Amino acid sequence: MQTDDRGVSLWCEETDEDYRDQAALGTGAPGGQLRAAWDPSVSGRRVIQRLLHVEERYAPSPLYVGLIQQEPQRREELAKWTLEVCCDCGCDEAVFPLSVSLMDRFLSVTLSTPVLPYCLAAACVLIASKLSECDNITSNALCAAAEYNFLPANLREMERVVLATLRWDTAAVTPQDFLPHFLASLGERNEEDSTTLRRHSDTLATLCACDSRFLGASPSLVAAASLNCAFRGLGNREHSRLHPLSSTLADLCQADPVVLQYYSEMIEHALRQRLSNRPADKGDEFEDERAGTPTDMREIDF
Incomplete structure (x- = not known):
């Protein structure tokens, strides 16, 4: 940040070398991204109370929970595949829980698994990555993770279906x-x-x-x-x-x-x-x- 006689300038002068130094020290996010430091002023009971109030809005329906717990195999299979993809692609830690939340909420509304279930899981990862990361995971990487059982065009269409079903309300509490x-x-x-x-x-x-x-x-x-x-x-x-x-x-x-x-x-x-x-x-x-x-x-x- 530069300063002059007129006051403080907001012009930032970080260079690629600064980002590399941060990554070498382990203080940056994966991929060389810089993270903001923890701010104590945005913590405490007030923030927790707000999160507690909001979390109810993103809960799956009791009907969906009951149906899944009777036959959990397919849902757990998709969740584990989602975790594997997030780990292999080096996603931020916030991507996986948000992906699973999106998937559960979508299935809670539709109560039916789409023809391409892994395409649904990949679409949820793509949306969560866009919300949580600066450099989001690519559709090609997700298609490759699924061994090309679906194409990027299928993934983009599924992404639109998920967003429309959830009415673009995707920033769930995890x-x-x-x-x-x-x-x-x-x-x-x-x-x-x-x-x-x-x-x-x-x-x-x-x-x-x-x-x-x-x-x-x-x-x-x-x-x-x-x-x-x-x-x-x-x-x-x-x-x-x-x-x-x-x-x-x-x-x-x-x-x-x-x-x-x-x-x-x-x-x-x-x-x-x-x-x-x-x-x-x-x-x-x-x-x-x-x-x-x-x-x-x-x-x-x-």
Whole structure:
């Protein structure tokens, strides 16, 4: 930013070299994009209350939830494929949960799977990427990920169908929207601990997005339960501190502490199931262990 005798100029003089330096230091987003620093002024109870009010607007219908939970295979297959595509293409962490939310909301309205289901999942990834990233994923990359079972023209048409069905209301609230605000409200001052907790709880929230048993839970409850499991799974906090933390999380998401505990145990059970699906030489050692939180999504066999 330049300054002169007349005051402050808004002319920015960042160069490509500055962006490369940021990427080398690990302070930039994937692909060399720069991220804004966390602003404490946009956190706190007021923001959480607003998110809690808005999240109800994007909940799938109870009818859809009931139908999917009776036969969850196809929906979970699409969610796992969506996660694989987002990971392989290096998408921002916000893309996957928003993609699944868009897909669930579309299916909640139509109550029928389109002829090209993977085209629907890819269209939701494309929309979410456009909302969340500066350099969005391309239609050609999505077609290649689906082994060209559909063409870019099919993808663009499906994108228009999804947008029309949802009336262009696509900026849904996801569990990942709550996580930084919950962490800030808990007062975790150690930056390294906060980063680790955020990464682990994001992994668990992603696990929930792939599991249809959590489809009827609100994003705030999933976020609070994931963070609660992350606190317990890391094992670096005294037992006497865990109960107050759980109570605070229940208060933040406006849920009964018993309900929060129930969903936390559901997440741990789901995690144990995923870990037990590993190859036999690794699966046996996890069978009788208490659930922990892996470093990232790549350590869970989705």
